[in-house]
Amino acid sequence: MVRILLILFLAATAASAQETDLPTERARLDLVLDDPGAQPMVGRMVLATIRGVYAVNITLEELKLRRMTGVDWVRLGQDNWSQQRIDGRSLRVFERRIALYPKASGSLTILPIAHDLEYLEAGQRRRAIVRSEPVTIEVRAAPVAKGDTWLPARAVELSDSFSADAAQLVDGESVERRVILRVFGATPEMLPPQPAMRAPWLITFSPPEERSQQLTPEGPVTTVIWRWTLRPTTGELGVLPAVTIPWYDTDRDQSQTVTIPAAPIGYKSFADNSASSWSEGFAGGWRILLIWMASGIVSLTLLAAGRGSRRAGVSAARKVLTRWKMRSRLRRDARRDNDADFRKTAVAILRSQQDSSNKPEFLLLRPLDEQVFGKGPTPSRIDLRVLAKTILHRPR
Known part of the structure; x- marks a missing residue:
């Protein structure tokens, strides 16, 4: 009896939600690329918005974006619903920000995206599936040899710190080195593995790395934290070599690098022992003195550079985050x-790039000023996306 009632209920529900076709003037779904004419490289982030415009009273909806073999995609936050007046009509507008990552060069076609809608009309529940048109993107090959590191991103920053003065350790003491790599525009899978820090005179322990991702409308910000616990096996001062990480700046279309700097590590007592051995006799003492002096010079130089770079790193990180926010705001406007x-943000960006008393680049905004303040005839509206590209890609 219960089964019969359940079947009857499901049949009544299906009958009440009749499937219909909606014309484009009542329901439309599009995949809108931020830069429609761009030809991105393999792995480079392609920002887009899935936008639906509806003239029906929607009660239930589900967006279906299928996994595709030629591209990965990331959803950039929550969906946004709004009521907007378009061509004199009050319409419901749906927007979802996504980031696409092409996996191979050549023509890439993004398959239609389906929006499954349930809506009320004339007191009845109806169902419709609205589909977007396919979108084709021409993808260029990455400018690296197969197997080489390829990290396309909009910005990369790195910080390096030690839990103690690595060049002045107490006998038997270990020190932890902590490196934070933050990449804007890349997914966690795209970041390189943790580099090895090994030497014959060093015991190294590496706990599992930590990877996290923060989603923004302008793309993901991925952070990886690497840690090493280091302990010298000899008293003699040694130097860990620098580690260079290549990446590709997608905003400037040029190769860049960030470097984990070289760092001295050793026991403080080694210097004291060297001085004591020299004072006991000259046999071999001059060699120890020279080694101690050379090590001390290298240690002090690298420590000064390291401390300065850490202070500069904090300041640089703040500047990078501020720059990201302004650039994101300009693109959004x-x-x-x-x-x-758009003009307010553009002025802030231009002022941060030059002395405010010298303003030749501000001529870029003269047509926009005429449009905003009505200082002269404007033959047509300015394409703000083109102007944003010009401002953001100016040489600094």
């Missing part, structure tokens, strides 16, 4: 065609 807010 361009997408929304908000010329007033």
Whole structure:
């Protein structure tokens, strides 16, 4: 009896939600690329918005974006629903930000995206599936040999710190080195593995690395934390070599590197023992003195550089984050065609790039000023996306 009632209920539900076709003037779904004419390289982030415009009273919805063999994608936050007036009509607008990552060069076609809708019309529940048109992107090959490190990103920053003065350790003491690599525009899978820090005179222990991801409308920010516990096996001062990490700046289309700096590590007592041995006799003492002096010079030089770089790193990190926010705000204002807010952000960016008393680059904003303040005839509206590219890609 219960089964019969359940079947009847499901049948009644299916009948009440009749499937219909909606014309484009009542329901439309598009995949809108931030830069439609771009030809990205393999692995480079391609930002896009899935945008739906609806003239029906939606009660239930589900967006279906299939996994595809030629591209990975990441959802950049929560969906945004709003009521907007378009062509004189009040319509429901759906937006979802995504980041696409092409996996191979050549023509890449993004398959139609389906939006499964349930809506009310004339007191009845109806169902419709709205699909976007396929979008094709031409993808260029990565400019590296097969097997080489390839990390395309919009920005990369690195910080390096020790739990103690690594060049002045107490006998038997260990020190922890901590490196934080933060990459804007890449997924956790794209970041390189933790580099090895080994030497014949060193015992190294590496706990598992930590990877995390923060989603923003302008792309993911991925952070990896590497740790090494280091303990010398001899008293003599040694130097861990520098580690260089290559990456590709997608905003400037050029190769870049970040470096984990070289670092001295050793016991403080080695210097005291060297001085004592020299004072007991000259046999071999001059060699120990020279080694101690050379090690001390290297240690002090590297420590000064390291401390300075850490202080500079904090300041640089703040500047990078501020720059990211301003650049993201400028792109957002361009997408929304908000010329007033766009001008405020553009002025802030230009002032951060040069002495405010010398303003030749501000001529870039003269057509926009005429559009915003009505200082002269404007033949057509300025394409803010093109102007944003010009401002963001200016040489500094």
